[in-house]
Amino acid sequence: MTRTVLQALLSHWRAHRLQLGTLLIGIALATGLWSAVQAINSEARASYARANAQLALGQLDELRDPTGPIPIARYVDLRRAGWQVAAVLEGPYRLGTRSVHLMGVDMVAYPALPAIVEAEQSAAAPDPADMLTAPGRILASSELAPLLREQGDLPPILESSALPPDVILTDIGVAETLLDQQGDISRLVVLSDQPRLVPALSDIAPELQRFSPSSQVDTDQLTGSFHLNLSAFGMLSFAVGLFIVHGTVGLAFAQRRGMIRTMRALGVSMRRLVVLILAELTFLAVIGGALGLALGFFIAGALLPDVAATLRGLYGASVSGQMSLRPEWAAAGIAMAVAGTLLASGQALWRLSQMPILTGPGVRAWQDNAPARRLTALAGLILIAGGTLAYLSVGGLIAGFVLLAGLLTGAALLLPLSLSGVLALFARRAQGPVAQWVWADMRAQLPGLSLALMALLLALAANIGVGTMVSSFRLTFVGWLDQRLTSELYVTAVDDQQGQEISEWLQPRVDAILPLRTVELAHETGPLFLYGIVDDPVYRLHWPLITSATGVWDDVMTGHAVLINEQLGRRADLWPGDTLELRPGHVLTIAGVYSDYGNPTGQAMVSMAQLDQIAPGAETRRFGVRMPPEDATEMAQELRRQFDLPRQSVVHQAAMKAQSRAIFEKTFVVTSALNVLTLGVAGFAILTSLLTLWTQRLPQIAPVWALGLDRSQLARLELMRSVTLAALTACLALPLGLVLSWVLLTVINVQAFGWRLPMYVFPLDWLYLFVLTLLAALIAAALPAMRLLRLPPADLLRVFASER
Amino acid sequence: MNVRALLIAIMCMLPVSSWAQGYAGLGGSADGFEIPQRGYQFEFPKDHGPHPAFRIEWWYLTANLTADDGRDYGIQWTLFRSALKPFETEGWQSPQIWMGHAAVTTPETHYFAERLSRGGIGQAGATAEPFAAWIDEWQMSGPDFDTLTLTASGKDFGYDLSLKAQGPLVFHGENGYSVKSSDGQASHYYSQPSYNVEGVLHLPEGDMAVSGNGWLDREWSSQPLAEDQSGWDWFSLSFDDGDKLMAFRLRGDRGDFTSATWISADGSSMALSDGSTSFTPLETAHVAGRDVPVAWRVTLPDRGVDVEVSALVPDAWMATRFEYWEGPVTVTGTHEGRGYLEMTGY
Amino acid sequence: MHILRSKTGQAMLLNIDNIQKSYPGGRPVLKGVSLTLDKGQTLALTGESGSGKSTLLNLAGALDSFDQGEITLDGTRLSPLDDAGRAQLRRQSVSLVFQQFNLIPSLTVLQNLTFHARLAECQDQEWTLHLADRLGVADLLDRHPENLSGGQQQRVAIGRAMAVRPKLLLADEPTGNLDETASANVLDLMLALVADTGAALLLVTHSHDIAARLDRRVHLSGGHIQ
Ligand SMILES: Nc1ncnc2c1ncn2[C@@H]1O[C@H](COP(=O)(O)OP(=O)(O)OP(=O)(O)O)[C@@H](O)[C@H]1O
Numbered sequence A: 001m002t003r004t005v006l007q008a009l010l011s012h013w014r015a016h017r018l019q020l021g022t023l024l025i026g027i028a029l030a031t032g033l034w035s036a037v038q039a040i041n042s043e044a045r046a047s048y049a050r051a052n053a054q055l056a057l058g059q060l061d062e063l064r065d066p067t068g069p070i071p072i073a074r075y076v077d078l079r080r081a082g083w084q085v086a087a088v089l090e091g092p093y094r095l096g097t098r099s100v101h102l103m104g105v106d107m108v109a110y111p112a113l114p115a116i117v118e119a120e121q122s123a124a125a126p127d128p129a130d131m132l133t134a135p136g137r138i139l140a141s142s143e144l145a146p147l148l149r150e151q152g153d154l155p156p157i158l159e160s161s162a163l164p165p166d167v168i169l170t171d172i173g174v175a176e177t178l179l180d181q182q183g184d185i186s187r188l189v190v191l192s193d194q195p196r197l198v199p200a201l202s203d204i205a206p207e208l209q210r211f212s213p214s215s216q217v218d219t220d221q222l223t224g225s226f227h228l229n230l231s232a233f234g235m236l237s238f239a240v241g242l243f244i245v246h247g248t249v250g251l252a253f254a255q256r257r258g259m260i261r262t263m264r265a266l267g268v269s270m271r272r273l274v275v276l277i278l279a280e281l282t283f284l285a286v287i288g289g290a291l292g293l294a295l296g297f298f299i300a301g302a303l304l305p306d307v308a309a310t311l312r313g314l315y316g317a318s319v320s321g322q323m324s325l326r327p328e329w330a331a332a333g334i335a336m337a338v339a340g341t342l343l344a345s346g347q348a349l350w351r352l353s354q355m356p357i358l359t360g361p362g363v364r365a366w367q368d369n370a371p372a373r374r375l376t377a378l379a380g381l382i383l384i385a386g387g388t389l390a391y392l393s394v395g396g397l398i399a400g401f402v403l404l405a406g407l408l409t410g411a412a413l414l415l416p417l418s419l420s421g422v423l424a425l426f427a428r429r430a431q432g433p434v435a436q437w438v439w440a441d442m443r444a445q446l447p448g449l450s451l452a453l454m455a456l457l458l459a460l461a462a463n464i465g466v467g468t469m470v471s472s473f474r475l476t477f478v479g480w481l482d483q484r485l486t487s488e489l490y491v492t493a494v495d496d497q498q499g500q501e502i503s504e505w506l507q508p509r510v511d512a513i514l515p516l517r518t519v520e521l522a523h524e525t526g527p528l529f530l531y532g533i534v535d536d537p538v539y540r541l542h543w544p545l546i547t548s549a550t551g552v553w554d555d556v557m558t559g560h561a562v563l564i565n566e567q568l569g570r571r572a573d574l575w576p577g578d579t580l581e582l583r584p585g586h587v588l589t590i591a592g593v594y595s596d597y598g599n600p601t602g603q604a605m606v607s608m609a610q611l612d613q614i615a616p617g618a619e620t621r622r623f624g625v626r627m628p629p630e631d632a633t634e635m636a637q638e639l640r641r642q643f644d645l646p647r648q649s650v651v652h653q654a655a656m657k658a659q660s661r662a663i664f665e666k667t668f669v670v671t672s673a674l675n676v677l678t679l680g681v682a683g684f685a686i687l688t689s690l691l692t693l694w695t696q697r698l699p700q701i702a703p704v705w706a707l708g709l710d711r712s713q714l715a716r717l718e719l720m721r722s723v724t725l726a727a728l729t730a731c732l733a734l735p736l737g738l739v740l741s742w743v744l745l746t747v748i749n750v751q752a753f754g755w756r757l758p759m760y761v762f763p764l765d766w767l768y769l770f771v772l773t774l775l776a777a778l779i780a781a782a783l784p785a786m787r788l789l790r791l792p793p794a795d796l797l798r799v800f801a802s803e804r
Numbered sequence B: 001m002n003v004r005a006l007l008i009a010i011m012c013m014l015p016v017s018s019w020a021q022g023y024a025g026l027g028g029s030a031d032g033f034e035i036p037q038r039g040y041q042f043e044f045p046k047d048h049g050p051h052p053a054f055r056i057e058w059w060y061l062t063a064n065l066t067a068d069d070g071r072d073y074g075i076q077w078t079l080f081r082s083a084l085k086p087f088e089t090e091g092w093q094s095p096q097i098w099m100g101h102a103a104v105t106t107p108e109t110h111y112f113a114e115r116l117s118r119g120g121i122g123q124a125g126a127t128a129e130p131f132a133a134w135i136d137e138w139q140m141s142g143p144d145f146d147t148l149t150l151t152a153s154g155k156d157f158g159y160d161l162s163l164k165a166q167g168p169l170v171f172h173g174e175n176g177y178s179v180k181s182s183d184g185q186a187s188h189y190y191s192q193p194s195y196n197v198e199g200v201l202h203l204p205e206g207d208m209a210v211s212g213n214g215w216l217d218r219e220w221s222s223q224p225l226a227e228d229q230s231g232w233d234w235f236s237l238s239f240d241d242g243d244k245l246m247a248f249r250l251r252g253d254r255g256d257f258t259s260a261t262w263i264s265a266d267g268s269s270m271a272l273s274d275g276s277t278s279f280t281p282l283e284t285a286h287v288a289g290r291d292v293p294v295a296w297r298v299t300l301p302d303r304g305v306d307v308e309v310s311a312l313v314p315d316a317w318m319a320t321r322f323e324y325w326e327g328p329v330t331v332t333g334t335h336e337g338r339g340y341l342e343m344t345g346y
Numbered sequence C: 001m002h003i004l005r006s007k008t009g010q011a012m013l014l015n016i017d018n019i020q021k022s023y024p025g026g027r028p029v030l031k032g033v034s035l036t037l038d039k040g041q042t043l044a045l046t047g048e049s050g051s052g053k054s055t056l057l058n059l060a061g062a063l064d065s066f067d068q069g070e071i072t073l074d075g076t077r078l079s080p081l082d083d084a085g086r087a088q089l090r091r092q093s094v095s096l097v098f099q100q101f102n103l104i105p106s107l108t109v110l111q112n113l114t115f116h117a118r119l120a121e122c123q124d125q126e127w128t129l130h131l132a133d134r135l136g137v138a139d140l141l142d143r144h145p146e147n148l149s150g151g152q153q154q155r156v157a158i159g160r161a162m163a164v165r166p167k168l169l170l171a172d173e174p175t176g177n178l179d180e181t182a183s184a185n186v187l188d189l190m191l192a193l194v195a196d197t198g199a200a201l202l203l204v205t206h207s208h209d210i211a212a213r214l215d216r217r218v219h220l221s222g223g224h225i226q
């Protein structure tokens, strides 16, 4: 019996292949975009985990000397006093145009690092003698290894899958040669097993500072907001995809009512039918989900390199650009597909199960269900109010997203009532009978199309919102770059000594030399980089202060005050007038807050003299050089020649700006790609809705046709209707998008990146989007219109004759 | 004694297969390492210091101690040196690897700790004069080899002891040339078997004043065990009448290889060749997932010795990178006394 | 009532000449049907279910194309017309009433009533209201068709058809879905209006009683007029 019933149920799909295709595509699209985002996120997280395991970040305390490297003797002092610490020497290593992170650990004393364990357990395990003694071995990811091999002058390379893509791991003895830092240690990792009694750090090495994991840069936490952003987009796409599923399943159920009624009349219980339909839906969901996974894998693979670039540029987090297939990801994707499909089919299934056995099989042509529309709108208002309330009362990033979700879904629910109102208005104004009919008919179509239009509204609003945010950001960022990068050249010396020499050499040749000295300190909100600056008009004139106390520069230059960046200001709620403890005993008043984009960490600026007091002995290796711009190129060349500096050690302002802008653009490539994809899905949702409505359209069209409108006229009207509805939706999406961008700029960005941006509007972008939308609607309506054009009159005539 | 202990320890710390390969066809001279020579003339104090040209070396001290309350304790302090290459150099590039093991065995439990370092930077090493051997804050040092202070600590234990030699050095085998298999593998091996030990144990329950007898082994070599040898059982026994016995058995597929040194109360010693001593496990205990003999019958008919040797605590397991059993024992039978037992390869 | 008319001497309104029609993949439905209808004449078309009555009526109404023969409607030959041409003819020269789904669901009763007339640009407000009155739907003008009973819907359909003062009214079992009383009521109204406006009527019906009330009666069977 089950078999027979199933056969009957499935026969529907054989007769409605397009419908089946639409359903599967809907599920696949929903699952695909969602799982693409998931794949990107989990790939990134896996990379962070790898990196953190490798660097022992987030797990172990560290000892550092803020003023510079630690000598080996200090390490031995600590060891001989019982301190169980492991030495790490690390630094950037140049590979042509690229810089990678070279990390040398004491492979004898360091806790088991994943990459080393992996190397030991591999078939071609390296000889420890080779690892530890000259020339040594270096470990690198399979992405990096070929690049390193080209280098030629490096020790033999071992590939490791446990390493992040831009990290070279080696023994500290090898690292000191490669980095040319003989006898230096960057940091000491405090191992977990310490002997029962060890003397206090201040008794052995008072210059060292202990950093707990919480004060270190935690990539996971830092990038969390970025991933939350992506997840939100993934969910949006998922929801939009479900609109398609909802529409298709609804139609399929409506069309099968007759069949189901007959089966029930023949003695098949409703229970059994519901169970079988559930099984059928699950089966379809699994197939659609599998298609979606393939799609998602593909999309993620295409987007991942850009995501990796973004994360590297923005947070310095390294993410592998290669995708790997994770079983738990696939399982989650299928589960989402099934859950989503059942959710989207819930209403249809429930209605079916409530259907009295004797109800006719007819599809109600349309009903003007004004009360339902009003109820939906009310729910929308409540959602908007709820989101706003949540944000106002709780605050924070999550509440920001709740606000966004409330606004978006609320506005979507308000859409049918708004559109219906607008259409009624037009209908009342309409003169000709055809116009009147068209408006009325559009209103009639609304219930069937509203889900798709909601999807369109969401996609458009997201596009406008995110687009406005990105463009505002771009404008602000470029302006800020101009303000911030005021020196013509930026020079990095090899060491303090050379820094001195360069500075002396430059003195008579240029307008001004601005030494940039920096030390890393710790603040309760994370690492804090302290910069020392000299008094120069350029700071007073150009430095991008957001807010400041009076006499800010005098206070800073005389060593009485400190400037902090916006990130630190917002994170720690510090503003002019507050005080900041830079190191024990060094408390300064905050005189101003400056904007500092593209940098995740906290920063502070004091006068050079003040920095010398706080962290004596810090190296001065970086300089800004002010001079006539036209002489900059020549000076750069001369500097390189004179001091035998590599290309990248003397950088032009223009090059720096270009690089910053490039990083910026990459940052939002993913967002825009997801945006476009979401819009595409929304377009597809319109198409499926129109196809779904197709059978219901005939009784609407046939009388008009019979009264003397030909099919080409009707087809044109059909196109126009779709375009008009899309246009109206786009008009309503504009204010929503602007609200969205406002929330993104003033709420989400502040929470995620730590900075707040002014909002700029870009009407030309809207126009472009508007045209794109109309085009999408036109394409979506093209298929039904073509169908109408080709429809045999006999099919139209059947409306009047056959029993329906 | 434990040639392989160190080998495996280093192997466990770093990749294995290359070591296995390197040793598979090892002949006389080992990759530029010196090998022990029959008839070598020891030079002191120089030979108390390290021999970087040899592959492996250790300073191995065990002591049977009694606390004020009359209870028995044991301690171990060991510094191993293993050379990746037969030289020493300054800095991280040093091919000398050092490893320390320290343990305290109480009547109830066994505490242990392990340290690793490389040479060249001063974190670990040894000097002959004044004598010192150290890794991190663990140290065995003194003006000379006869007068030493000893310290070590782990997460929950530690000790500070002073040692005073009571007799002369004892040279095993042929004047310190100790043969390890019938194939001729050998080491340089001497001991100071009679230190008077006094000091304090630091235990979770509190500090404990102790005194007793210590036994220090010095051994270096470049050669591994014979290929068929899977482990060993090593005994250092001090009888109440003042005589001492060092005896070991290397377990091999081709049969056991035994060796022993009888040390009379006056300090004179006599090497006993393969086969003169017999070892019979009497009782095993389940320790760290395996069965380890914790009571033995040891007989040396030449000297009228037929004793039962049993562990103070069966659980004296060193769960270090290379795992083995090392703990104090009590001796009953024809002779009464105390000692230390080391067992590997179980 | 002046139902009597001479069978000759009147101008020919509809001439169906040897029409053949078959649907794609089916046997021929009409195998050479000829029929004429004069101005103001009423004709009943009967026949068994499936005999092709609706097919013939639809062809006469320029709703569908035929295989062979010719139909001339109010002096216009149908065979050369394309889709748009046929639509134009429908708009201008015929009124149609079907068994069901005559009305445009999204429009109100009033909008439906005037729809055809406005398309044909011959709206006469007074006449429309008069029709609504006579048909008993004057109170329903603001409603949507789905809120009407079957009889009411068909009366609105007749009203819409008559609103253009058609020369030819084609009605395909307009009361087929109604019960007897409603059916009689609707039919009476229709015949009266036809008589009043002088329209010609081609009515498909199963009922002999109704057929008897018209000027002429033809029977379709086996693809031919009997
Ligand atoms: N669109 C169509 N496609 C194929 N065959 C059709 C189509 N419409 C009608 N037919 C067939 O043509 C024949 C005549 O149909 P038609 O609807 O003209 O009959 P009818 O006389 O009006 O019947 P009834 O009294 O039941 O309304 C029937 O056999 C029918 O099956």
Ligand SMILES: [Mg+2]
Pocket: A801, C053, C054, C055, C172
């Ligand atoms: Mg019919």
